[in-house]
Amino acid sequence: MSVNPDSAVILVADDDPFIRHMLTSYLEREGYQVIEAPHGEAALDLYFYHLPDLVLLDALMPVVDGFEVCRRLQALTQGNLAPVLMITGLEDEKSVDQAFEIGVVDYVTKPINWAVLRQRVRRLILQHRLEIQLREANHRLQKLTMIDSLTQVANRRRFDEYLLQEWGRGVRESLPLSLVICDIDNFKNYNDHYGHQAGDRCLQEVAKTLNQCISRPADLVTRYGGEEFAVILPNTTMEGATTVSQRLVQGIQQRELPHDTAPQAIVTVSCGVANVLPMADYLPSDLVFTADQALYQAKAQGRNQYQAIYVMPPAAKQSMPPGAASAMPILRSLWPEA
Incomplete structure (x- = not known):
C-alpha cells in the first residue's frame, strides 16, 4: 500500500x-x-x-x-x-x-x-x-447520464427531474415557474436538403446558441426530443419568460445559419412560453401542455416568433364564464425584422 x-x-x-x-x-x-x-x-x-x-x-x-x-x-x-x-x-x-x-x-x-x-x-x-x-x-x-450526447445540453431525463424539482420548490415557496419549448422551423426540410449529418451539426449549433442566451445558473436548456428544446426558468414571471424567449428567437436568427428551403433562407426557431404559479391543484404536465399549445400558436402565426400562455390559477378559472378556455393567450409575438 x-x-x-x-x-x-x-x-x-x-x-x-x-x-x-x-x-x-x-x-x-x-x-x-x-x-x-x-x-x-x-x-x-x-x-x-x-x-x-x-x-x-x-x-x-x-x-x-x-x-x-x-x-x-x-x-x-x-x-x-x-x-x-x-x-x-x-x-x-x-x-x-x-x-x-x-x-x-x-x-x-x-x-x-x-x-x-x-x-x-x-x-x-x-x-x-x-x-x-x-x-x-x-x-x-x-x-x-443527464447529458444529451449529440448537443451536450441536458437530456429529457434531466428535464423531467429538474421540472419536478422546481415545481416542488415553487409549491413550497410560492414562486412562479416558466417553461419555453423551442422547435427548429422546417427542420425536416433541412434534413432532406442538407442530409442528416448536417442536421446534427445544426442541432449542435442551435443548442449552443440557446445556452448562450441563458444568463442565470438556475435556468436550464434541455433537448426535449428530436428538433425540440425546452428551457426551464425557475422563479420567473411571464414578463421575464417572454424576454428570454425573444432573446432565444433573435439569437438563432442572428446566427444566420443557411437554410435554403426556409422562407427566410436561414435557420429559425419558434417558441411556446407558459407560466404558472405551481400549486397542488396542478401537475407539471399542465405547464408542458400549455407551452406546447403556445408553440402550436407560434407555428400557426408564421414561425420565427414566440407565443405565450398563462396557466390560469383556480380562482381565475372560477370567475370565468362557463365554457371559457382555461388558458389565456398573450397576444404578443416576435416577427422577423424587415
Whole structure:
C-alpha cells in the first residue's frame, strides 16, 4: 500500500499533552501533516476548518468525550466523515461495540503499538482516498447520464427531474415557474436538403446558441426530443419568460445559419412560453401542455416568433364564464425584422 503523505492531514484529538505530543512527533516523522486538538470541542471546530484525511480520537476526554465527538461529526457530515481511529485504554466489549456503532472504523489500545498504528493509519487513509475517488467517478457518471450526447445540453431525463424539482420548490415557496419549448422551423426540410449529418451539426449549433442566451445558473436548456428544446426558468414571471424567449428567437436568427428551403433562407426557431404559479391543484404536465399549445400558436402565426400562455390559477378559472378556455393567450409575438 502506498500513500502520499505530503497531502495527508491527520487530526489528533487527545486531552493528554504527553500522548498528543508523542502522536504528533511520530506522525510528522512519517511525513503526515498533523493538527492537534486538546479537547473534543476543539476537534469539532478543527475538523471543518482542515477537513482531515483521518481523525485520531481519544475515547476519554473531559466535557465532550471521543464518543460524543464522533456522534456529532457523523450528524454534521451526514455520514460523509473521514475515517475515525479511536485511541483508547478501554477494551471491554461494551466500549468496543459502542465505538463501532457510532461510526469509528478502527481502534488501537494504550499503550500504543507504533508499528500497528503506522499500518492502520496508512490503510485507513488509502481507503478514504479510494472512496473519494469512487464517489467522484460515480458523480461524473451520473452527470453523463443527464447529458444529451449529440448537443451536450441536458437530456429529457434531466428535464423531467429538474421540472419536478422546481415545481416542488415553487409549491413550497410560492414562486412562479416558466417553461419555453423551442422547435427548429422546417427542420425536416433541412434534413432532406442538407442530409442528416448536417442536421446534427445544426442541432449542435442551435443548442449552443440557446445556452448562450441563458444568463442565470438556475435556468436550464434541455433537448426535449428530436428538433425540440425546452428551457426551464425557475422563479420567473411571464414578463421575464417572454424576454428570454425573444432573446432565444433573435439569437438563432442572428446566427444566420443557411437554410435554403426556409422562407427566410436561414435557420429559425419558434417558441411556446407558459407560466404558472405551481400549486397542488396542478401537475407539471399542465405547464408542458400549455407551452406546447403556445408553440402550436407560434407555428400557426408564421414561425420565427414566440407565443405565450398563462396557466390560469383556480380562482381565475372560477370567475370565468362557463365554457371559457382555461388558458389565456398573450397576444404578443416576435416577427422577423424587415
